[in-house]
Amino acid sequence: MGKLTRRARARADYLGFMGAREWPLAASGLGVVLGVVTVLPSAVGVVLSVVALGLGLATFTRDVRLLRRRWAGFAFTAIAAPFPTAELPPPSAYPPSEYLAVPARGTALVSAAIDRDLWTERHTITVAEEPYRLPPALKATAPHVLPLRARGRLLFNGPIVGLRGDPLPATGARPAPIRLHRARFFDAVCSNELGTLRITRADTGEEYDLRKAELTDTDGALRELSSSTLADLVGVSTVAFTTDGKLVTVRQSSLNAVSGLLLAPSGSGSLEPRDLRTLGGGPRRFLHTTVCAGMERELCEESGLRPQDVRETKLVGFARWMERGAKPEFFGVTELAVDSAEVAGRCPVSGERLYSAGLTLFDVDLPAIGAALGDGVPLSEALPRRIWEDGSLPLLLAPPARPPRRPGGRRGSDRFAPVLRVTGPLRSSAIVRKVP
Template sequence: MGKLTRRARAKADYLGFIGAREWPLAASGLGVALGVVTILPSAVGVGLSVVALALGMATFTRDLRLLRRRWAGFEFTTIAAPFPTADLPPPAYPDAAYLAVPARGTALVSAAIDRALWQERHTVDVAEEPYRLPPSLKATAPHVLPLRARGRLLFNGPIVGMRGDPLPAAGARPAPIRLHRARFFDAVCSNELAALRITRTDTGEEYDLRKAELTDTAGALRELSGSTLADLVGVSTVAFTTDGKLVTVRQSPLNSVSGLLLAPSGSGSLEPRDLRTPDGSPRRFLHTAVRAGMERELCEESGLTPGDVRETKLVGFARWMERGAKPEFFGLTELAVDSTEVARRRPVSGERLYSAGLALFDVDLSAIGAALAGGVPLSEALPQRLWEDGSLPLLLALRAAAAWQAARV
């Protein structure tokens, strides 16, 4: 898909989402248009059409004023302060801890969950009904989307959300993970509100999603099983060439989350197509679905093909707090091509708006894993360039991959 086509699609998705929620205004506008085009060449017809046009104009003007009043009734403030982890204890995850990276974000991590993902095989259960925004979030959606879309290209594409936590098994087998189908704008109007403070201008009442939706009755972070948000599943993998080079993607300014930062080799959201095998059969296990999403994103963003991929291992999990504590999975991919071949590749046409090219680095995962196991902070264990320029998913993926690699030694 070319750049112009993707820009047109982004605008169409945006107008369609807004129009579906402001249809009375659109109907009034249509009435005005019909009043203009149906003026008949007779005195009676002209008179009736003029009356209809006047009524339509009056209704349209009223609806437009009401719309502007409603949209002007909210003030939006970006929450720039670090996520208040001291005010929101982790849920009952084993070995749970918050990892804060300056200027990038905060993640909830669990070494025990990561280790369990190396071995266990969670099955998936896909809900028949798609996700729907709850009434409180649906009411704010028309106000939030224009703010989040400003200066960005956002597409209302299909995504997969998550209603379960990949906890280590209490018995012989881990519990199934509940998944649901959603659209990207559902996530923009739910999870992404965690970075905004919304204030009603008439009453001064504030809405803070972190308190309203992320906090359970005990005052801790909600588990995914009790969430009301879209909770789109993030999938990221770090790929290494046959000559040991780490492949990263330089994000363009148009990227809505990690613009101008170094991203993982493949990074994005799990999609419904990842839940099925190439022959159309449903995937039974979380691991296979997540790996399929990782490798799809890798090929789209790097220009590699499925034949260039030897193997992808699921190595970690986290929740990204600034994005409504959404789930993130991390992988480690072994490629079948060297760095010279990778450097020749270009992302697929639709990804060129977001990618400014590839960057390759020498990275010793075993050394990083040993340093982390010895208590060295992530900021000191990683190469300086990656720590300074890496996006949060890249840093978390390297952390998980290094821990997995160190455990094998």
């Protein structure tokens, strides 16, 4: 019943979202129905009912024509060209950053300085009281965008968490809290996911390009998340390793809206409001515990693992996915307490089986990969060929960089030593094209 429930919920969410914005049409249709139902077996009642039916039918017909005219007034064109990074430099407030373009997968803005700062686990969070609301310009296009995005996909309007602050390094004192906000998935579909669409008004020829209208600040650089107007849903991904050293990946189904038919990290999705609270019900205070909670939840949902099968998850990186409205992405690495045979026998929870087509495990020697990359070997040659050819952008960005050293020179948790003993970050690989 899990698949049927998810399909019914997706359809209900879609109709509810559209109906809230086209309620006059629904009201006219109701008038027609009431006109038919209230036909009485008397001359006066028949006349009044026929008049009411005629008025309702006329109004309904007019509204349908107006709706079709409004929908026909927009032309949508997919932007297939690579993201124009040369026209959009990183925010000036960011430490040294670079764009990494993976062919046929996407472009990400990354910073080694931000990654290193995240290892210190200093960032606290605060949650806005008011939920996110689409700005007027995006709200006007939402009824036209959602049907286009929902075509051939299974989308439901679940609760998500967006980011309205940048996890930037701070000198000296603890950095200011990073603000989060609650939103719905359709808010992101109708804002961030416009990054690969060009919208043209048929009557005026005016074009709307989200990259220029919403991602560019007054200085011509990429906007910081703190000044963004988009939903900026927080992406969370983790790569998990079994006790016998196997990397767990998830094969995405064709219904997946972003990485359909590609290999995804062991757990990959969006931060949700339930991740903001501890098991005891109290609010989480720190960014790293919050996003790691989301990573482990996604891991358990997509792999069928249980919370007790997870030993530890570390936050190791941050990026902004440019084609998806420069949304924030956090990456982690998870050490499991079970071996590959145990993992291979699991399957996704019922609601996730529509999106996940099963698990694939790989032998991945991260220390050897790190050594190869340090010698200048391209990532396409250092990684197993299947991962490079079929991996989604989050999977290719997720492998961890070198962890911070503890006092006395020791690195992180000893239990993570087999995973984290990498000589250099995979993101510096030559095959992931650096864009000036």
